[in-house]
Amino acid sequence: MSASKYTLLCNSHKCRSKLSGFAWVTACSHVFCDQHGSEELSRTPAICPACSSMLSGKLDVLRTELAPSEQYKAMALVGLQPETVLEISHKALEFWMYQINHERLLMEYNMSRAGGQVIQLEKFVVQQNQSRELELNTLKGEVASLKKMLEEYKRKYSDVVEQLNDRNKQYKKLQGLLNSLRMHTLSSEERDTTPHAFTTGLAKHSFHSSPPFTGAEGGQFFSPGPESMKTFFQFNTPNRERTNSFIHKI
Ligand SMILES: [Zn+2]
Numbered sequence: 001m002s003a004s005k006y007t008l009l010c011n012s013h014k015c016r017s018k019l020s021g022f023a024w025v026t027a028c029s030h031v032f033c034d035q036h037g038s039e040e041l042s043r044t045p046a047i048c049p050a051c052s053s054m055l056s057g058k059l060d061v062l063r064t065e066l067a068p069s070e071q072y073k074a075m076a077l078v079g080l081q082p083e084t085v086l087e088i089s090h091k092a093l094e095f096w097m098y099q100i101n102h103e104r105l106l107m108e109y110n111m112s113r114a115g116g117q118v119i120q121l122e123k124f125v126v127q128q129n130q131s132r133e134l135e136l137n138t139l140k141g142e143v144a145s146l147k148k149m150l151e152e153y154k155r156k157y158s159d160v161v162e163q164l165n166d167r168n169k170q171y172k173k174l175q176g177l178l179n180s181l182r183m184h185t186l187s188s189e190e191r192d193t194t195p196h197a198f199t200t201g202l203a204k205h206s207f208h209s210s211p212p213f214t215g216a217e218g219g220q221f222f223s224p225g226p227e228s229m230k231t232f233f234q235f236n237t238p239n240r241e242r243t244n245s246f247i248h249k250i
């Protein structure tokens with residue numbers, strides 16, 4: 001950018017607007033827009049808002065037209081010695097060089113500040129990424145642990161189902177046994193209700209060791225006549241005889 005295309009900016013930090021029309025310039029080589037110049041530099045003595053220099057001289061502050069008319073330019077330096085013209089031009093160019101250098105330093109400062117912010121932001125992003133990476137790894141570990149637990153539960157569930165099936169098989173088997181026992185008990189009860197005589201021990205003994213008590217033989221057993229009694233006592237007599245002979249021997 002050539003110097004002729006460069007536009008001065010208001011040196012007020014809160015303004016920084018491009019200057020046009022009238023501007024306020026100072027002996028300390030600062031320039032302000034018409035608004036801020038009239039607010040800050042119109043009093044006496046004035047304090048430069050940019051560098052806090054005391055501006056008490058009559059020509060320390062000047063309100064100047066940035067684009068003077070051709071007539072003004074034709075007459076402004078007329079009659080002055082060439083050295084004076086060059087000196088005035090030299091001072092004006094020094095002012096320009098200072099402003100351009102000032103803007104360059106300010107831009108470098110802003111760039112350095114922005115670079116620092118970028119570095120801080122990059123560090124923040126890296127820290128955030130590391131933190132997210134750590135969280136992600138933790139979550140992956142938790143997912144793996146949960147998968148392992150799920151597999152364990154599946155295995156236990158399968159074992160429980162298998163045990164349940166075994167229990168069901170045993171239950172059905174026992175149920176079948178119970179049913180058969182019930183049937184057997186019912187059939188036994190039905191048999192027990194018919195013969196009344198079977199309730200005595202003698203009858204039970206006769207049922208298992210003797211032929212069925214039918215006809216005259218059965219009647220002789222339950223109603224023993226004299227012959228039967230005789231036979232019974234005759235059967236016992238030898239024992240008595242043996243006992244008596246044993247006594248006689250003593
Ligand atoms: Zn301004």
Ligand SMILES: [Zn+2]
Nearest residue numbers: 028030048051
């Ligand atoms: Zn100043």
